[in-house]
Amino acid sequence: MKIAVIGVGLIGGSLALCFRGKPDIELVGFSHRQDLADLCVERGVVDSATLSLEEAVQDADFIFLSTPVGLLETYLEQINALPLKKGCIVTDVGSTKASIAGRARELDWGEACFIGGHPMAGSERSGVQAATSLLFENAYYVLTPEPDTDPKSTEALTRLLELTRAKVICLEPTQHDEIVGAISHLPHIIAVALVNQISGYHDNNPLYRTLAAGGFRDITRIASSDPVVWRDILLNNRFNLLKLLRDWNEQVEGFIDQLEREDGEGISERFRSAGDFRNELPERRKGAIAKTYDLYLDVPDHPGIIGRITTELGSRGINLSNLQIIESREDVPGLMRLSFRDEVHMERAKESLESLEFDVYV
Numbered sequence: 001m002k003i004a005v006i007g008v009g010l011i012g013g014s015l016a017l018c019f020r021g022k023p024d025i026e027l028v029g030f031s032h033r034q035d036l037a038d039l040c041v042e043r044g045v046v047d048s049a050t051l052s053l054e055e056a057v058q059d060a061d062f063i064f065l066s067t068p069v070g071l072l073e074t075y076l077e078q079i080n081a082l083p084l085k086k087g088c089i090v091t092d093v094g095s096t097k098a099s100i101a102g103r104a105r106e107l108d109w110g111e112a113c114f115i116g117g118h119p120m121a122g123s124e125r126s127g128v129q130a131a132t133s134l135l136f137e138n139a140y141y142v143l144t145p146e147p148d149t150d151p152k153s154t155e156a157l158t159r160l161l162e163l164t165r166a167k168v169i170c171l172e173p174t175q176h177d178e179i180v181g182a183i184s185h186l187p188h189i190i191a192v193a194l195v196n197q198i199s200g201y202h203d204n205n206p207l208y209r210t211l212a213a214g215g216f217r218d219i220t221r222i223a224s225s226d227p228v229v230w231r232d233i234l235l236n237n238r239f240n241l242l243k244l245l246r247d248w249n250e251q252v253e254g255f256i257d258q259l260e261r262e263d264g265e266g267i268s269e270r271f272r273s274a275g276d277f278r279n280e281l282p283e284r285r286k287g288a289i290a291k292t293y294d295l296y297l298d299v300p301d302h303p304g305i306i307g308r309i310t311t312e313l314g315s316r317g318i319n320l321s322n323l324q325i326i327e328s329r330e331d332v333p334g335l336m337r338l339s340f341r342d343e344v345h346m347e348r349a350k351e352s353l354e355s356l357e358f359d360v361y362v
């Protein structure tokens with residue numbers, strides 16, 4: 001089976017790593033620059049890479065378009081005009097689905113077909129350097145087959161995507177863009193606006209960055225996302241976002257009004273209803289919203305301390321899903337966050353680290 005990945009960045013590279021090394025799969029990357037083509041081969045993400053689109057898609061069984069959204073339709077058109085293998089499935093990974101689905105519908109695919117796709121997992125990092133085969137584990141992977149798409153093609157793509165360990169669901173493209181606009185694109189806008197607002201205050205007083213603590217960091221991680229990728233997503237989904245931002249203004253106006261009227265009960269009620277909804281979000285899956293079980297511990301600045309902690313957990317078979325040094329506190333020993341997929345591993349880690357006399361907080 002030949003799989004072509006057009007644009008081997010965070011998402012294209014991560015998909016390639018999920019497929020890589022499986023028996024009978026040949027992975028070819030297409031890049032628009034020789035240095036990037038060389039890099040994805042050097043990093044072992046694809047078997048070979050080419051600057052020729054024709055060569056990349058020739059005889060391919062699956063083609064994944066994984067460039068920024070603004071380039072997807074151009075590549076779709078170019079690929080549609082090239083000779084494709086009978087039964088070839090062309091798909092994409094773009095964060096918006098209506099426009100590419102609309103363009104694909106206008107093209108004649110002959111014995112090939114197009115099925116839109118969107119893995120609902122990612123990160124604020126970009127480029128093939130950030131690619132990982134674990135990115136999609138337990139996340140949702142949306143496919144947008146048309147009513148007349150051959151179910152066998154959707155099935156074949158779904159079967160291949162099992163290698164990502166994501167859960168495939170099918171959605172209509174317009175509905176996808178409305179929902180994903182609200183749960184992913186709007187939060188990115190809010191994070192960026194918030195960081196830029198605070199950055200403006202910081203220009204006059206550097207204490208803003210010094211004091212920026214957990215809450216600010218938690219809600220602004222995605223503000224570090226790739227500017228080109230996000231420019232394209234926001235422009236592409238602008239009609240949904242304009243409505244969502246007007247609704248957002250109403251939320252802001254509501255707070256202004258409650259503060260002016262000193263309406264404490266109204267403010268508490270907003271926190272209560274937000275907490276109720278937030279606490280009911282599906283748990284224990286990675287992706288756009290990752291639920292983890294976290295422990296915090298003070299770590300003295302000793303050489304080898306991180307190795308000691310991870311070796312201890314590893315030797316007891318405790319599965320660590322993430323580790324982060326939190327730098328929000330100055331002039332104190334480091335604070336480390338250890339994340340686990342479930343409560344059992346978290347509790348076992350707590351006991352084990354306490355027995356080594358670490359101060360552990362849940």
Ligand SMILES: NC(=O)C1=CN([C@@H]2O[C@H](COP(=O)(O)OP(=O)(O)OC[C@H]3O[C@@H](n4cnc5c(N)ncnc54)[C@H](O)[C@@H]3O)[C@@H](O)[C@H]2O)C=CC1
Nearest residue numbers: 007008009010011032066067068069094095122123126127
């Ligand atoms: N970043 C994320 O967390 C997620 C992104 N997506 C979607 O995945 C797609 C790719 O995003 P990322 O992998 O995050 O970005 P990325 O920047 O890591 O990867 C984009 C790739 O496209 C290549 N590229 C850029 N210009 C090109 C051109 N003219 N011709 C050919 N290739 C070109 C880049 O070299 C890079 O390899 C986007 O459509 C995005 O909406 C989907 C899910 C999550």
Ligand SMILES: O=C(O)C(=O)Cc1ccc(O)cc1
Nearest residue numbers: 095119120121122123124288
């Ligand atoms: O980093 C995060 O938490 C994300 O929000 C990742 C993400 C980015 C873009 C998508 O289309 C889907 C998921």
